[in-house]
Amino acid sequence: MTAARLASLASQLPALRLLTDPSDLEHYGRDWTRRWTPAPLAIALPASVEEAQAVVRWAYENDVALVPSGGRTGLSGGAVAAHGELVLSLERMNKVLAFDAVDRTLTVQAGMTLQAVHDAAGQHGLIYPVDFAARGSCAIGGNIATNAGGIRVIRYGNTREWIAGLTVINGKGELLHLNRGLIKNSSGYDLRHLIIGSEGTLGVVVEATLKLTDPPAPSQVMLLALPDMTALMHVFALFRARLSLQAFEFFTDVALRHVLAHGAQRAIDGDHPYYVVTEFDADEEAALAVFEQGMEQGWIHDGVMAQSDAQAAALWRLREGITESLASHKPYKNDISLRISALPGFLAEIQALLGEEYPNMDVVWFGHIGDGNLHINVLKPATLSDADFIAQCDVVTKHLAQTLQQHGGSISAEHGIGLVKKPYLESTRTAEEIALMRGVKQVFDPKGLLNPGKVF
Amino acid sequence: MTAARLASLASQLPALRLLTDPSDLEHYGRDWTRRWTPAPLAIALPASVEEAQAVVRWAYENDVALVPSGGRTGLSGGAVAAHGELVLSLERMNKVLAFDAVDRTLTVQAGMTLQAVHDAAGQHGLIYPVDFAARGSCAIGGNIATNAGGIRVIRYGNTREWIAGLTVINGKGELLHLNRGLIKNSSGYDLRHLIIGSEGTLGVVVEATLKLTDPPAPSQVMLLALPDMTALMHVFALFRARLSLQAFEFFTDVALRHVLAHGAQRAIDGDHPYYVVTEFDADEEAALAVFEQGMEQGWIHDGVMAQSDAQAAALWRLREGITESLASHKPYKNDISLRISALPGFLAEIQALLGEEYPNMDVVWFGHIGDGNLHINVLKPATLSDADFIAQCDVVTKHLAQTLQQHGGSISAEHGIGLVKKPYLESTRTAEEIALMRGVKQVFDPKGLLNPGKVF
Numbered sequence: 001m002t003a004a005r006l007a008s009l010a011s012q013l014p015a016l017r018l019l020t021d022p023s024d025l026e027h028y029g030r031d032w033t034r035r036w037t038p039a040p041l042a043i044a045l046p047a048s049v050e051e052a053q054a055v056v057r058w059a060y061e062n063d064v065a066l067v068p069s070g071g072r073t074g075l076s077g078g079a080v081a082a083h084g085e086l087v088l089s090l091e092r093m094n095k096v097l098a099f100d101a102v103d104r105t106l107t108v109q110a111g112m113t114l115q116a117v118h119d120a121a122g123q124h125g126l127i128y129p130v131d132f133a134a135r136g137s138c139a140i141g142g143n144i145a146t147n148a149g150g151i152r153v154i155r156y157g158n159t160r161e162w163i164a165g166l167t168v169i170n171g172k173g174e175l176l177h178l179n180r181g182l183i184k185n186s187s188g189y190d191l192r193h194l195i196i197g198s199e200g201t202l203g204v205v206v207e208a209t210l211k212l213t214d215p216p217a218p219s220q221v222m223l224l225a226l227p228d229m230t231a232l233m234h235v236f237a238l239f240r241a242r243l244s245l246q247a248f249e250f251f252t253d254v255a256l257r258h259v260l261a262h263g264a265q266r267a268i269d270g271d272h273p274y275y276v277v278t279e280f281d282a283d284e285e286a287a288l289a290v291f292e293q294g295m296e297q298g299w300i301h302d303g304v305m306a307q308s309d310a311q312a313a314a315l316w317r318l319r320e321g322i323t324e325s326l327a328s329h330k331p332y333k334n335d336i337s338l339r340i341s342a343l344p345g346f347l348a349e350i351q352a353l354l355g356e357e358y359p360n361m362d363v364v365w366f367g368h369i370g371d372g373n374l375h376i377n378v379l380k381p382a383t384l385s386d387a388d389f390i391a392q393c394d395v396v397t398k399h400l401a402q403t404l405q406q407h408g409g410s411i412s413a414e415h416g417i418g419l420v421k422k423p424y425l426e427s428t429r430t431a432e433e434i435a436l437m438r439g440v441k442q443v444f445d446p447k448g449l450l451n452p453g454k455v456f
Numbered sequence: 457m458t459a460a461r462l463a464s465l466a467s468q469l470p471a472l473r474l475l476t477d478p479s480d481l482e483h484y485g486r487d488w489t490r491r492w493t494p495a496p497l498a499i500a501l502p503a504s505v506e507e508a509q510a511v512v513r514w515a516y517e518n519d520v521a522l523v524p525s526g527g528r529t530g531l532s533g534g535a536v537a538a539h540g541e542l543v544l545s546l547e548r549m550n551k552v553l554a555f556d557a558v559d560r561t562l563t564v565q566a567g568m569t570l571q572a573v574h575d576a577a578g579q580h581g582l583i584y585p586v587d588f589a590a591r592g593s594c595a596i597g598g599n600i601a602t603n604a605g606g607i608r609v610i611r612y613g614n615t616r617e618w619i620a621g622l623t624v625i626n627g628k629g630e631l632l633h634l635n636r637g638l639i640k641n642s643s644g645y646d647l648r649h650l651i652i653g654s655e656g657t658l659g660v661v662v663e664a665t666l667k668l669t670d671p672p673a674p675s676q677v678m679l680l681a682l683p684d685m686t687a688l689m690h691v692f693a694l695f696r697a698r699l700s701l702q703a704f705e706f707f708t709d710v711a712l713r714h715v716l717a718h719g720a721q722r723a724i725d726g727d728h729p730y731y732v733v734t735e736f737d738a739d740e741e742a743a744l745a746v747f748e749q750g751m752e753q754g755w756i757h758d759g760v761m762a763q764s765d766a767q768a769a770a771l772w773r774l775r776e777g778i779t780e781s782l783a784s785h786k787p788y789k790n791d792i793s794l795r796i797s798a799l800p801g802f803l804a805e806i807q808a809l810l811g812e813e814y815p816n817m818d819v820v821w822f823g824h825i826g827d828g829n830l831h832i833n834v835l836k837p838a839t840l841s842d843a844d845f846i847a848q849c850d851v852v853t854k855h856l857a858q859t860l861q862q863h864g865g866s867i868s869a870e871h872g873i874g875l876v877k878k879p880y881l882e883s884t885r886t887a888e889e890i891a892l893m894r895g896v897k898q899v900f901d902p903k904g905l906l907n908p909g910k911v912f
Contacts, residue, residue, distance in 0.1 A: 100795070100797050102693070102795075102796050102797040103795045103796050103797045105795075146642050147642050147646070149640050149642075153639065153640065157617075158640060160646075160649075161613075161617065170888075170892070174888045175888075176886070176888060176889060176892075177886075178889075180795075180864050181795045181864070182793050182794070182795060182828065182864075182865070182866055182869075183609065183614075183793070183795075183796075183827045183828055183829070184605050184609065184614060184793045184824075184827050184828065184829045184866070184869035184870050185793055185866040185868070185869065185884075186602050186603050186605075186653050186866075186868045186869060186870050186871060186872045186873070187866045187867055187868045187873055187877070187881060187884040187885060188653075188654075188873060188881060188884075188885055188889075188890070188893050188911055188912070189650055189653065189654055189658070189893045189896055190603070190616075190649055190650070190652070190653050191889060191892060191893070193616075193646055193649030193650065194645055194646070194649065194650055194896075196646070197642050197644075197645065197646050198644075198645055202645070237558070337638050337639070337640045337641055338638070339556070339558075339559045339561075339636075339637045339638060339639075340558050340559050340639075341556050341558040341559045368640075371639045371640050372638065372639055372640065373639070373640045408636050408637070408638075409638070410638055410640070410641040410642075410643045411643055412641070412642045412643045413638075413640035413641065413642060414640050414642050415642060416642045417642070417643055417644060421643070425643060425644060428641075428643040428644075429643060429644055430632070430633075432626075432630045432631075432632060433632060433634075433644070433647060434644070436626070436632075436647060436899055436900065437644050437645045437647070439898075439899030439900075440645055440650075440896055440899055442895075442899075443892055443895030443896055443898075443899065444892065444895075455644055456644070
């Protein structure tokens with residue numbers, strides 16, 4: 001069966017680069033999750049839109065499931081191919097297609113890394129402002145598929161805000177040019193926004209026209225040490241009201257311990273329960289005034305402001321190095337979102353729950369307070385098997401999802417649903433919404449061949 | 457039949473306010489277009505979400521078509537009820553439901569006017585930044601249905617950017633709470649964005665959670681007189697690069713003539729082909745420097761900067777009074793959009809076309825250069841009948857749509873498709889896209905009862 005399918009694909013598209021080595025199947029068959037054993041049919045690496053479209057058409061005619069694949073840095077299993085799917089990797093489609101100075105747009109192929117997009121924008125004195133730690137390896141197409149957020153959302157919003165146009169191949173192999181770079185376009189349903197965040201289940205993003213903007217004003221980076229979450233909420237309100245924030249990121253003492261053990265440099269002495277890395281438009285006088293106000297109120301216990309780019313980078317590393325520093329502990333990742341106003345009530349409940357349910361596990365908190373987005377990483381104790389650990393975490397996640405639902409939150413802020421969060425989708429979306437999503441999926445992908453089993 | 461249907465509705469919902477007077481049918485059965493004769497079944501004015509939902513359920517069970525209705529200031533016939541539909545007016549649902557200072561959101565019923573939304577935000581020291589001339593009578597629900605743009609898009613984007621949550625009743629009468637005010641939410645398809653701009657064909661927006669923001673820095677308003685469109689594009693590039701623009705609006709000498717005849721005050725002497733009203737963060741020195749540079753280059757022929765709020769309002773009236781000043785001429789309105797970079801090529805072609813096809817008609821141009829959005833209003837000569845005028849305009853619109861298509865533009869920038877633009881939808885959206893839209897419509901409104909005949 002497998003051999004016959006591959007022979008059919010190879011004969012229909014003799015120029016297509018096709019990988020079938022076991023090491024390639026393993027490499028391209030998984031993302032940053034390590035829960036599933038990769039088992040793709042093969043890896044197709046088209047070099048052009050036409051070739052990608054031909055692959056999707058072939059898959060449609062031959063009922064072959066496809067997994068669209070970018071940088072595979074996803075944390076929800078959205079790019080995992082564990083059931084004989086053909087992986088459609090955009091890796092070779094990684095070029096800038098056009099820059100327009102009047103429109104201030106950059107049109108790129110979907111396989112470009114976020115870092116390469118940043119570099120290309122920078123060559124024209126502009127920025128693409130979405131940013132996060134995986135920038136060097138994640139692909140812009142994958143960013144679009146999950147509506148990636150990151151560390152600058154408080155200033156610039158999510159990926160969604162920066163997409164002026166998308167070229168997409170739907171499940172029937174039809175090529176769609178959605179919105180075509182227009183600023184205003186009230187001509188029927190905005191299918192572009194339907195594709196953004198759909199995790200490859202409605203179409204394969206092959207090209208994107210990205211909006212660019214002016215670089216921000218020169219900025220300051222500050223690290224703060226705080227006594228508790230209530231103080232953190234006060235400091236956020238104070239800083240947001242008085243400074244022009246670009247980022248406001250928090251993490252706990254446990255996170256700091258891991259990132260220091262991983263080679264980062266300590267910047268504040270002593271032990272403090274919470275830390276914040278914040279970046280704002282440079283206004284030293286205002287910054288010092290709000291810092292002092294926070295100290296006087298007892299909300300801030302210590303702090304340091306970067307005096308050089310190198311020191312700013314060192315402070316940022318304390319926050320951005322966390323995910324990597326935890327990787328060897330096989331963390332169970334929760335990426336949740338609430339209205340900011342709902343955070344305190346939710347946190348009180350959830351910290352009690354985690355204390356009860358995970359008394360012996362390291363729980364690492366960090367995230368984006370200004371976006372209502374918390375990352376809760378539970379680390380696997382060395383004594384526990386992978387399977388037992390995941391089973392135990394799944395039980396707790398059920399409670400977490402229930403608590404989230406009561407507070408109006410979402411089980412996925414920026415990682416997507418993929419395979420990992422699929423059992424909890426019902427806590428965030430109602431049965432009616434899920435039925436509508438399934439209906440929409442049917443319209444775009446009538447045979448259900450695009451990333452099957454993901455999201456729902 | 458009509459009587460039986462009304463009796464059924466009245467008996468099922470005895471508390472529902474229901475209007476059937478001929479004057480009410482005429483008033484609520486049309487929008488600002490005057491091309492169709494209103495002929496609704498009746499006008500239902502629910503006072504609550506529950507009552508609105510009950511009306512939609514009744515319509516679903518009894519196969520009665522519905523026209524959702526806000527301020528009916530639309531210019532594309534999207535709120536016209538000319539075929540025995542039940543008008544579902546949100547007029548009585550016009551209250552603020554909640555303000556949250558931490559989230560900086562305002563939750564409102566869909567029947568609130570834009571002006572009332574502005575006022576409610578202002579009471580908390582914040583702004584809802586979408587703005588346009590119909591603010592006093594248009595409803596926020598209608599703004600959402602067309603993804604309304606307006607005069608501040610260059611700074612703040614369209615309505616879409618400011619919607620944190622929507623409460624919607626779909627065609628089956630199901631109540632959907634979409635996105636619920638979250639900043640980040642990557643949990644399946646973003647149905648909120650599908651509803652925005654869908655012109656009441658997928659669901660009835662009954663409540664919305666709007667994002668608010670800080671008021672802008674104090675601003676300056678300037679009126680410029682310009683020799684031609686090329687100069688206008690140069691001045692736009694210059695101003696955008698050097699000033700922090702809030703608005704950049706243009707109009708022609710013909711538009712000025714009408715608005716002056718309608719009572720506005722002349723602010724610049726002499727005759728000039730083009731005018732710009734621009735507003736930017738106050739930086740008088742920078743403003744005068746770029747103004748002088750524009751004069752030296754010959755791109756600007758004259759200009760005036762407002763010295764008081766009253767003068768700023770008078771300059772704005774020259775732009776904002778245009779639509780009202782044309783109303784008695786029964787204009788045929790085109791609301792088109794292109795990438796900014798495509799404007800010069802398009803304009804050269806289209807001005808030649810209009811000169812050929814409309815040699816004897818007044819054509820009034822105005823719009824939002826910074827958004828690539830042009831409004832082309834053709835005025836009806838007194839000697840021509842309404843029917844002949846529209847027939848003639850429809851012919852020209854076909855050419856216009858073809859030219860737009862060649863330049864990658866959209867037949868509707870911010871007015872929607874409604875009934876007026878329906879014949880030209882194919883110039884902006886491909887057959888595949890329209891088939892997908894029809895499929896989505898079928899999912900949300902399986903009986904096709906929501907605003908039937910609009911968009912497609």
